[in-house]
Amino acid sequence: MADTRDDFDIENPELPKWIKKGALKSGGYPYARRIDEDEYVKLLIPLQIELVKLQSHQIKTGGRMLALFEGRDAAGKGGAIDTFREHLNGRYWLDVALPKPSDRERTQWYFQRYVDWLPAAAETALFDRSWYNRAGVEPVMGFCTPEQTEEFLSDAPRFEKMLVKDGVHLFKFWLAIGREMQMRRFHERRHDPLKQWKISAIDIAALGKWDSYTDAAHRMLRATHTDEAPWRVVLANDKRRARLEMIRVVLQSIDYEGKDPAVVAKIDDRIVIEPERFIKHHSDS
Numbered sequence: 001m002a003d004t005r006d007d008f009d010i011e012n013p014e015l016p017k018w019i020k021k022g023a024l025k026s027g028g029y030p031y032a033r034r035i036d037e038d039e040y041v042k043l044l045i046p047l048q049i050e051l052v053k054l055q056s057h058q059i060k061t062g063g064r065m066l067a068l069f070e071g072r073d074a075a076g077k078g079g080a081i082d083t084f085r086e087h088l089n090g091r092y093w094l095d096v097a098l099p100k101p102s103d104r105e106r107t108q109w110y111f112q113r114y115v116d117w118l119p120a121a122a123e124t125a126l127f128d129r130s131w132y133n134r135a136g137v138e139p140v141m142g143f144c145t146p147e148q149t150e151e152f153l154s155d156a157p158r159f160e161k162m163l164v165k166d167g168v169h170l171f172k173f174w175l176a177i178g179r180e181m182q183m184r185r186f187h188e189r190r191h192d193p194l195k196q197w198k199i200s201a202i203d204i205a206a207l208g209k210w211d212s213y214t215d216a217a218h219r220m221l222r223a224t225h226t227d228e229a230p231w232r233v234v235l236a237n238d239k240r241r242a243r244l245e246m247i248r249v250v251l252q253s254i255d256y257e258g259k260d261p262a263v264v265a266k267i268d269d270r271i272v273i274e275p276e277r278f279i280k281h282h283s284d285s
Contacts, residue, residue, distance in 0.1 A: 008207075018180075024238065025178070026177075028178070035240045044240075053259065054254060055093070057256035059092065059122045063169065064120065064122075064124075068172045069081060070136070074185035074186055075177045075236050076177075076239040080243050092123050093126065094124065094125045096130075110134060110155075111159055114127075119168065131152075132220060134148065141205065141209075156223075157226050160229035163229075170229050172230065172231045173249075174234065174278075176233055178237055183207070218282070232246075233272070234246055235270070235273070241268070248265065
């Protein structure tokens with residue numbers, strides 16, 4: 001049987017060799033190996049100590065932070081949020097993962113249900129998906145009209161500009177993974193009894209809509225990447241590298257007492273890239 005994407009059957013407990021072989025490098029990922037666990041922990045713990053310092057600064061100054069974690073299904077959004085919050089006070093670092101809107105919420109102003117979760121003084125809200133559902137899963141899966149998406153893409157930059165103007169530190173992360181990597185992670189979820197809850201019928205349907213999600217993501221990034229609220233595209237085939245770099249982005253962006261520049265270090269520009277560069281690469285490939 002030929003090694004094509006059509007060979008993938010998520011119900012087959014045996015993962016095809018071509019997926020195993022190609023997952024890490026899929027989507028143009030720049031590294032040939034994952035960072036090993038020992039090296040990862042060695043780098044992560046000092047960064048998490050810096051996050052504790054940042055938390056103290058936020059509590060002292062009443063600062064507000066908001067981070068949106070977006071990306072394809074299985075890109076690692078929830079795990080990244082867990083890594084940020086691991087040693088922090090959950091009272092101040094909020095994990096926001098909203099369910100599908102209720103009948104009442106569907107009649108409200110689109111941004112309304114998200115406003116309730118925006119950070120107050122000393123708080124950081126970490127959104128596992130956000131208002132950008134209206135630019136991704138909703139149009140691809142037919143849950144909104146084209147007109148609603150068009151209106152959203154116009155409104156979102158204005159909404160975010162108001163947040164930033166009011167003093168909120170806003171971070172927008174798009175976690176990008178290759179197609180084979182998504183297949184590998186979906187397959188693992190489907191056949192691991194401890195992870196089966198992570199995969200849904202919509203996730204399965206998304207496997208056949210890769211190109212539609214790509215087009216929607218590129219359109220969203222072009223329309224909503226602004227000076228006030230820029231996107232950081234994070235190549236996330238290796239979850240560990242992605243988590244390290246997202247923490248560095250946040251730490252480098254805010255001044256806080258006791259910051260250790262040697263720990264924060266330089267952001268890896270092979271992992272964190274500009275939307276324009278990301279779109280060009282995938283348009284040319």
